[in-house]
Amino acid sequence: MARDYYGILGVEQGADAAEIKRAYRRLARELHPDVNPDAAAQERFREVSAAYEVLTDPEKRRIVDLGGDPLDPRGGGGGAGGGDPFAGFGGFSDIMDAFFGGSAAGGRGRGPRSRVQPGADALIRMELTLEECASGVQRDLTVDTAVMCNQCQGSGCAEGTHPTACDTCGGSGEIQSVQRSFLGQVVTARPCPTCRGFGEVIPDPCRQCAGDGRVRSRRNVAVKIPAGVAEGMRVRLSGQGEVGAGGGPAGDLYVEVEEAPHEIFTRDGSDLHCTLPLPMTAAALGTTLPLTLLDGTVEEIGIDAGTQHGAVRTLRGKGMPRLRSTGRVDGYGDLLVHIEVAVPTKLDKEQTELLRELARLRGEEQPDLVGGSRNGHGLFSRLRDTWGGR
Numbered sequence: 292m293a294r295d296y297y298g299i300l301g302v303e304q305g306a307d308a309a310e311i312k313r314a315y316r317r318l319a320r321e322l323h324p325d326v327n328p329d330a331a332a333q334e335r336f337r338e339v340s341a342a343y344e345v346l347t348d349p350e351k352r353r354i355v356d357l358g359g360d361p362l363d364p365r366g367g368g369g370g371a372g373g374g375d376p377f378a379g380f381g382g383f384s385d386i387m388d389a390f391f392g393g394s395a396a397g398g399r400g401r402g403p404r405s406r407v408q409p410g411a412d413a414l415i416r417m418e419l420t421l422e423e424c425a426s427g428v429q430r431d432l433t434v435d436t437a438v439m440c441n442q443c444q445g446s447g448c449a450e451g452t453h454p455t456a457c458d459t460c461g462g463s464g465e466i467q468s469v470q471r472s473f474l475g476q477v478v479t480a481r482p483c484p485t486c487r488g489f490g491e492v493i494p495d496p497c498r499q500c501a502g503d504g505r506v507r508s509r510r511n512v513a514v515k516i517p518a519g520v521a522e523g524m525r526v527r528l529s530g531q532g533e534v535g536a537g538g539g540p541a542g543d544l545y546v547e548v549e550e551a552p553h554e555i556f557t558r559d560g561s562d563l564h565c566t567l568p569l570p571m572t573a574a575a576l577g578t579t580l581p582l583t584l585l586d587g588t589v590e591e592i593g594i595d596a597g598t599q600h601g602a603v604r605t606l607r608g609k610g611m612p613r614l615r616s617t618g619r620v621d622g623y624g625d626l627l628v629h630i631e632v633a634v635p636t637k638l639d640k641e642q643t644e645l646l647r648e649l650a651r652l653r654g655e656e657q658p659d660l661v662g663g664s665r666n667g668h669g670l671f672s673r674l675r676d677t678w679g680g681r
Contacts, residue, residue, distance in 0.1 A: 294362070296355055299342040304356070308347065315343040320411050320542065403464030403490025404482075406447070406454075406504075410437065410535035412542040414525075419516065421553040425585055425611050427518035431511045434544065437533045438508040440500035445538015447502040449495040457486035464490035504537040514546050519614030521558070522550040556585060561624030563610045566631050567592065574598045574632045582628065584609055592628060600632035 297304050300314045321327065322336035341362060345351045351361035413436050419428065439445045448454060456462035460483035470477045482488035496502030512531055520526075525545045532542030556563045563585065573580075577596035581589050592604060610624030638646065650656050 294342075294360055296342040296345050299338050300346065311343065311346050315339060316409065320409060323408065403460075403462065403486075404488045405537070406489050406491070407445070407537040407539040408535040409539050410533040410542040412545060413532040414545045414547060416547045416549050417514075417516070418549045418551055419520070420551050421556060421558065422585060423516070424520050424548070424550055425518060427516055427520075429513065429515045431513050432546070433509060434512050434531075435507060435509045436531075436544075437505040438510065439534050439538045440497060440504055440506050442499040443497035443504065445504040445534075447493050447497055447500060447504040447537060449497050452493075452495040454491040454493050457483055457490055457492050459483050459485040460490060462490045464488045504539075505534045512544065516546070516548065517614060517618045518620055519561070519612035520548045521560075521611075521614075522548060524548045524614075556626075558611060561611045561613045563624065563626045564629065565626070566629045567604075568631050568633050569594065569598070571632055571634055574600070574630070584626070585611075594630070598630055598632070600630065602630040604628040604630065 297306070300311060300318065302310055302314050306314075318339045319336070322332045322339060324333050324336065327333075327336075345355060345361055348361075354361040413434065415432060415434055417430070417432070440447075442450070446454075457464070460466055464483055464486065465480040465488070466483050467478050467480050470479070483490070486492050493502045497504075500506050512528065514526060514528060516526060525547045528544040528546065530541045531544035534541045550558070556565050558564075565582075567580065567582065569580075573594060575597065577598070578594045580592045580594060582592050583589055590606060590609065604627075606626040606628065608623045609626035612620040613622045613624060615621045635642075647656070
């Protein structure tokens with residue numbers, strides 16, 4: 292069966308060139324041998340590189356879309372119906388080169404790979420209070436990443452020296468081996484072990500970076516967190532990540548938000564919730580209470596007479612900013628105030644007598660849950676009538 296080159300890169304079949312390139316760069320940063328020396332990762336990197344080469348070649352991609360495999364040595368035009376049987380090798384001349392003196396990788400070696408490699412992304416976490424998440428904040432972060440070596444400017448060479456061609460591979464970055472078969476000789480190529488495929492060696496490495504072209508350094512980076520961020524959101528700082536080997540372009544720095552718990556408010560998306568303890572007498576008689584909001588302003592909360600435990604007052608637009616994908620604020624959520632009626636647990640003699648008198652006036656000295664009260668209706672009967680039961 293033909294290999295799923297789109298699946299190897301993790302893109303859809305209709306992906307454009309830019310999307311394919313982004314997918315390849317993302318995978319290459321994770322799997323490149325300079326970053327991940329694991330054998331399985333290196334094999335996966337070869338698959339990803341082969342898939343990228345195929346999907347960026349219009350003719351090879353056409354073969355893939357027709358159901359074939361352009362790298363299949365049997366021809367690769369499986370679904371093409373009468374296509375070129377040597378399409379996987381780029382033509383009959385490449386077949387002859389592969390069997391009688393060329394490279395097994397399509398008749399042409401890949402040549403030395405660049406010493407300059409893109410850098411990896413970096414991640415740092417930042418804890419913010421709920422107030423800072425609501426208003427946004429700007430901070431200076433101290434990060435420890437690889438930066439370009441200021442002695443060799445990324446070249447890896449000591450001052451006044453330069454890389455030289457590898458004597459083992461002659462600068463090609465590959466070592467070829469020849470095997471004879473009944474068809475002739477088959478030439479295969481592998482990366483040169485001396486120069487690791489670069490085609491050149493550094494005879495006198497920089498003493499500060501040991502030839503890598505980069506060093507670890509601690510530095511300050513200014514980051515601006517927009518209003519409305521939430522737990523787990525990330526702010527990307529382009530080009531502030533790890534500098535690549537050989538002074539390659541730096542990756543990105545991601546700042547991930549960690550939201551600290553608040554002593555009064557809890558968050559649900561762009562809405563805020565809080566609990567307002569209310570004395571039993573205030574719930575019965577009604578009152579007005581001040582509530583300090585997240586931004587420090589004071590809002591007067593009107594409590595109606597007869598407010599019940601568990602009632603919710605909604606203050607529109609007093610919640611968190613709604614953050615759009617563009618980083619702009621698009622309105623505000625609500626603040627939901629949950630009323631918690633507090634029943635007194637300790638009463639003095641006078642307070643007890645007053646409550647007994649209130650109970651007598653309301654006919655509640657001895658609540659009757661089953662039978663009738665003075666008016667012929669028990670508590671369950673009144674609840675049933677209230678909810679429309681029969």
